[in-house]
Each structure stands twice: as C-alpha cells, then as structure tokens.
Amino acid sequence: MPDILQVHNVVKYYGRGNIVTKALDSISFCVDQGEFTAIMGASGSGKSTLLNVISTIDRVSSGEICVEGQRIAEMKEKQLSLFRRDKLGFIFQEYNLLDTLTIRENIALPLNLKRVDVQTTQREVMRVSTALGISEQLDKFPYELSGGERQRAACARAIVARPALVLADEPTGALDSRNSRVLMKTFQQMNRQLDSTILMVTHDPVVGSYASRVLFLKDGRIWSEIDSGGRDRQTMYQEILTVMAALGGETGVR
Amino acid sequence: MFAKLALRNVKRQIGNYLIYFITVSLTVALMFAINNVIFSPQLQEYAVNIPELRNGLLTLTVLLSLIVALVLGYATSFMLKLRKREFGTYLTLGMTRKNILCLFILESLILAVASLLVGIVLGAFVYQGLMALLSRLMEFAFVFSSYSVSGLLITIALIILVFMLASLTSAFYLQRVRIYQLIHGDKKVESGARHPLLWLIVTIISLCMIVLCCLVFYKEVEATILSYGEASEGLMFLSLLALAMAVVVFHIALSRSVVSLLLKNKKFTNRGCNTFTLRQLSGRMNANSLLAGALSFLLSFAVIGSNISFVQKVSDQASLEKSYPFDISANLDVDTDIAIDFPEAKQIISEYTHIEREFYYDIYTTRQSYLYGFTPWSGEGYNGLWDFFISESDFNLLNQALGWDTVDLHGRFLILTDMQQMMNMDFSTAELNVGGRSYAYGGTSTDMPLNTYTYFVAVVPDEAVQHMHVQLHGVAFDLQENGYDAQNLRKDLSYTYSSPSGFRFENTDYQIKEYARLSRNSNSAVFVLGALYLSVVFVFMSMAILALKTLSSLSEDKPRYNILFRLGATEREQSKTLFWQSFAFFFLPFALPMLLSIPSGIICSHIMQLNGFTPQSGEVAWIAVWIAVVISMIYLLYFTATYRIARRNVIYS
Secondary structure, three states: OOEEEEEEEEEEEEEEOOEEEEEEEEEEEEEEOOOEEEEEEOOOOOHHHHHHHHOOOOOOOEEEEEEOOEEHHHOOHHHHHHHHHHHEEEEOOOOOOOOOOOHHHHHHHHHHHOOOOHHHHHHHHHHHHHHOOOHHHOOOOHHHOOHHHHHHHHHHHHHOOOOOEEEEEOOOOOOOHHHHHHHHHHHHHHHHOOOOOEEEEOOOHHHHOOOOEEEEEEOOEEEEEEEOOOOOHHHHHHHHHHHHHHHOOOOOOO | OHHHHHHHHHHHOHHHHHHHHHHHHHHHHHHHHHHHHHOOHHHHHHHHOOHHHHHHHHHHHHHHHHHHHHHHHHHHHHHHHHHHHHHHHHHHOOOOHHHHHHHHHHHHHHHHHHHHHHHHHHHHHHHHHHHHHHHHHHOOOOOOOOOOHHHHHHHHHHHHHHHHHHHHHHHHHHHHOOHHHHHHHHHOOOOOOOOHHHHHHHHHHHHHHHHHHHHHHHHHHHHHHHOOOOOOOHHHHHHHHHHHHHHHHHHHHHHHHHHHHHHOOHHHHOOOOHHHHHHHHHHHHHHOHHHHHHHHHHHHHHHHHHHHHHHHHHHHHHHHHHHOOOOEEEEEEOOOOOOOOHHHHHHHHHHHOOEEEEEEEEEEEOOOOOHHHHOOOOOOOOOOOOOEEEEHHHHHHHHHHHOOOOOOOOOEEEEEOOOHHHHHOOOOOOEEEEOOEEEEEEEEEOOOOOOOOOOOEEEEOHHHHOOOEEEEEEEEEEEOOOOOOHHHHHHHOEEEEEOOOOOEEEEEOEEEHHHHHHHHHHHHHHHHHHHHHHHHHHHHHHHHHHHHHHHHOHHHHHHHHHHHHHOOOOHHHHHHHHHHHHHHHHHHHHHHHHHOHHHHHHHHHHHHHHOOOHHHHHHHHHHHHHHHHHHHHHHHHHHHHHHHHHHHHHOOO
C-alpha cells in the first residue's frame, strides 16, 4: 500500500521570546492508503497540534509533511486552500455543519467548491448519504437532526469528494456512548467499504479501539504505537488501556 | 464598582462599539446642526412672516426626531445583541438581572455621553457648513453663525429621551429574556421565506404598479399644468401614495421570492459557494424584508425630494427672467387712485440707483370678453375678465428695448402670454372687430416683454387701439446696476392699502426684479436646503442601519466562514462570497430608488418643458443624473467601508 501521509521530523513551537513551548518534538510516522489510524494521548500531549499541522490550519516550525507526495510546507495560501479542498476531509467534535444549509447542501458543498457538475454531485451525495444512513434526512436543517445524525452528516461531507485523507478531531466528543459506537461503526464502514483513509484524534480508549493502528503521544513525541494486526476490538481496547496506564494518562472506560 | 466594570467593558469592546459610536455621533451632529439652523436668527427672521415655513420647520424637527429615535433605538438593540451571550454568562455566574441592566445602561450611558459630546463638536462644524450654504443660496453675507441655546437643549433633550426609551426597551427585554435565549439565541437560524412563487407574483404586480403609478403621475402632472392648475389633483396624489406603497410591497415581495427561487436553480447553486451565499441571504432578507421596504421608501424620498428641490430652484431662476423682462415695471390702473405715480417712483428709484432707460406704454380694453371665449376662462365664474390689448408700436418698442425681434402684424392680431399652455388653445376662428375693421388671428407668442396680471394680452395694429379705452398706463425701467438695496426700495415704493372690508396691508404697484430674485432665492434656499438635508439624513440613516445589521451578524458569520476555509474555499472565494452576501443586502433597498431617478428626471424635465422652460429641461435631467451619482457614491463608500470591516473580521481574523 502506498503512503498517503508522511510526517517526518515535525517540530512545532508556540510562544515567543523566553516563553516557548515545544508542542511537537520530532514526530515522524506514515499512514498507508486505506488505513484507519487513531492518535491518542493526554491533554496537552500535542495530538490536536499534530492534527492542525497535518490539516494545514497551522504551520510546522520545522520538519516535513507530505500528503500523496505533496509537501505542504512549501505551499502558498491559495495552494493550501486547493489542497484542503482536493485532498482532505474534516470531521470535528462540534460537527461544524453550516446551520443555514440543509444536510444535502452541506454534503454537496465540497463538490460545489470543486465545480463538479450537478448530476455527479447529486449522485455522490446520494451515494454517501445512503451508505451512512442519512438519505432520509437530506432536506432537513442541522438543528432538526440528533447529534449522532449530525455527525454522520459531517462524515458524509468529509468523504463525499473522495479525499485522500479524512481528519477527525475528537469526533465523538459531543456524543453519548450509544451514538459514539454508531459513529465508530460508521468510520469503520467508511474505511472498509468506501476505502477512506482516516486519521483520528481521540482521548477515548473505546473510540481508539475501532482503529487499526493507534499512535500514543506524550509531551509532543510518539511514545508508543499499537497495531491491531487483525485482532478483535476487545483485545485492542485492553491493549490501549494497558498503554494508557503505562503512560499515566486517562483511562476512562465506557 | 459597576461604573468601573462598565468603563473597562467599553474600553475592552471599543472595536465592537465603534460603529455604534460613529452612528450616534453622526446622528447627534446632524440633529444639532439642523436645530441650530432652525433657530438661527437669519431663518427665524425670515420665518416670522411665513407661517407655512414655521410649520414646515416644525414638521422637519418632528420628522428628524422620529428618525433619530429609530436610528438610536436600532443602534442600542445592536449593542444588546452583541453582548447577549456575555450577559447570559453573567447570569449563570450569579449576577442579578438588575445588576446586568445597570451595567448595560451604564455602558450605553458612557457611550451616549461620549457620542453626544463628539456629535455636538462635529455638529458645530456641520452647522457652519449648512449656514454657509444657506447664506449662499439666500444671498446674505456669511459670517460666523452664533449657536442657539434652544438648538443645543432640544438636541440634548431628544438624545436623553431616546436614550431613556432605548434603555426602557432594553430593561424590558433583559427582565423577560431566558438565560438559554441569551446564551444560545445566536444558534437559531433565520428561516427562509415560504411561498416564494406567490411572492414572485406580488413582486411582478408591484413592479407593474410602480410603472403604472409613474405613468399616471406623468399624465396627471401634464393634465394639471395644461389645465392651468384647475384639474383635480386627487389622482396625482393617489398615484404618489400608490407608488409609495408599491415600492414598499415590491421590496418585501422581492426579499421573499428571489433568493428562494434562485435556490431552486440547481445549476446556479451547484457552483462554488452560491448555495452558501443564497442561504446566508435567504433568512436575513426574509427577516428584514419590511426593513428593506421602509429603507427603499426613504431612499426614494431622498431621490425624488432632491430632484424636486433642484427643479424648484432652476424653475425659479428661469421664471424670473420670463416674469421680469425689465428691472422695474408697473401698470397703473386708470380706474383706481394712484398712490405713487411714475415721476415720483422715478425719483425714489433714482435715490437707489441710476435709471438707464425708461419706456412708457399703454394697455387698452374693449370692456368685452370676446377673446376669453376661446379659452377655458369664460362663462360662469369668470365675469369681469376683459380682453386687454397693446398697440403694435408699443409692443415693438419693448421688444427693441430687450433686443428681441420686432413683429409686423399685417392687419392681424397676436396673442401674447407667459403661459406655455396657451400655445395649445385654438384662436383660429377668432376675428376681432374694432372700429369697423376686422382683424384675423395671427398666432400666439410666449415672448412677453411686459408683466401684467392677466392671462394674455392681444397685440393689435396701432389704428385698432384708437377705438379702445386706456385701462393701464405702463412703465418699464432698466437700471444701470442691480446691487442696490431692493428691500428698502420696495418699502419706499409701497403704500398701505385698505380693502373695502377694512383689511389693511402693504402693497406696491411696482414690480422689482431684484427684490423678486432675492425673495425667490430665500424661498428656494429653505426648500432646497430642507429637501437636501432630509435626503442626506435618509441616505445616512439607511446606510447606518444596513451597516449595523451587517456588522451585528458578523459573530454568526465568522464560524461559518471558518468552516468554508477548512473545506478548502480559497481566500478569494470567501471574499467573493462575503462581498455578494453584503452587496445583495445593501443593494436591495437601494436599486429601485436609483432607478426611480429615471422617471423623476423625465417628469421634472417634462414639467419644465410644459412651463415653457425648454432650455432648462436638459439641465434638470442632468441634475437627476448627478443626484443619482452622488447618492450612489455615498452609498458605495459606506458599503465599501462596511465590507472591508466585515472582511477583516470574518476572513482575515
């Protein structure tokens, strides 16, 4: 499998003068095409910072990030916008659906930005919404849906334009445990059936156990890594708990 | 403690409060300036003799107060909206509603006092500018105009009153609003319009009504002028009323139809951020449709009012030349006692300025109304209107004096009038029989070298007047220069007239061109200044409200544009989206009033033509264009400023 994402020696500093924080400390890893990777770690470990620099919302201090062979550090503002549009899909904790748009319009927006023709747009919107079980909700506004439905709509929007990489930042953060499970199954479905490559940040071991690989961050460094290697989810969950205990971080069990 | 907290809050939120501060300061400045103009000694002296003017000024103040109340009320509600979430948080932290109200009122008070002070300073300059304009229009020497205590007190009283009203409304709101609404109120999405097709039909009907009203008004103005002001003006006012209503309804219907219909166009919505732009506009325009209607009405008023005021000015200047061909003229009736005869008048005039030339002529009558029989002014109600005549030689004498062409009647008679409408009257069958000879109709002319209080005078060959009675002795003076004291000359040429009913008033038989010019200038100055001022206030108010509306929704727009950014919309695409979103909102109430400049210009130009001022009709049309351009420029400037602030806050923040 070719590498979709290559992170090489990435360093990120915050602050100026004497007060400087090293949020990311020489981080390197790769994500293969079709892989479902989770990044876990305690608060302040640098997982959100890592997601921000990969998603081009923030710049690295040094190091290199390549998505499908494209070096994002060298890109200008306009190129970054086009890169985000063409290569990345986003899922956020707060759904970030546009409240003024219907679910259909929300899902179609990335395709509209790419100037995809009407027929293809409608076909693709139906494809992903049917796959994620929200085809009945397309003409509703976000406020008319439940939290779980909203997050699935956000997933549909993230994958509709067939991005190279889907980035999810604490996607279950605003959901209850039942909806979190449904969403994680959706992620697995996206990963297996729709061949989406997913990089997810979470602090929840249950959520992390759905991923095929988990990277653990501590103090801005990769501290440990687990690969499911075809094992069941329960085993993966137990391993995550063990690593987290060793990390000395949160072990919230649902 | 609250004062300290309020002061700190104002300092901290200075960026957000800036637009409120500017709006209130400018409103105070405009209010203070016009109140000072109204109470200025120059205008008060002028208004003493004209009750209509005093009533007009009073109406202007009341109208302005209402506008100020509306703008300031709007600005306060903008401030409240801006702070809703913060106040909600205060409540959850245990502050009482009374505490929050105190805090809000204190903050508003600090800003109101600061705006009042800045506004008064600014208004002091605006007032001098207005007085300079007024002095130029009324032709009195501009000196530094003193400020009126009444003007200042009225301005302060009004601002305090409006502030108290706004505070009461805010108090009422804060007392009743639920904490949830304060904290999560922003999340509520304004819904789009329902039944867009129905509203589209209403849009088309109201547009047809606007065109129809303009046509009816055009025809009615024409009919009124051609019927010499005697036609019913009911339909004319009805068409204006219908126009005003149609303008408001058109904007309400357009706001509720166009965006919803565009959203149904898949091809259009599928391109870039079009869906986003339309959805942003949909709810906003639906929620503000009535406001758009009201603003477009005010802007239409500004456009039409400015046009009419300038037409009045141009028409006054043009009619002066026509009504007063000589510097001073008089027609003394032989049947009445003459208060000041020609030699005495000449002597009085000579005390003021040198008489360069003088011409004497006579106006005759047959004591019959034969020629009036060919006009609408005959029959019942017009008894006693006698035909008046001037001899060919006297007429040519006056023509020569003015450098005009002389006429050769060839045994015919000529109708002479200063009413353009008389050109359409048919005298072709008229045959004048005087002294055993008959004279056929030889045409109608509006080049009238004399000023009489009659609808027309007939020019006849010299031998015809031998058989008529002299009714008026006329004189026309040409003066060496016009820079004399026309007001006092008129006083000296006046006498006290006692009517049979015992009513006494100052009267003069001498028509002084310079006095008429100054008098008309004063009238049109007040009219022009009043109309222009109202127009400026209306344009400013519309812009301020639109800007406040746009800027107050920035906090809601910011996260939405942030999502667009994350989805890969380029900076250019985001700017373009924000531009169209703001532009459509600004442009909606503005487009139709600007388009109304076209019928306004055409109608004003036509009025000038119908009144015989054809050369000036082009000038009036150009004025309409200039007014549209100036208002558009001001509008564009305000829009650009608002858009740039919005872009900086939403996209570049």
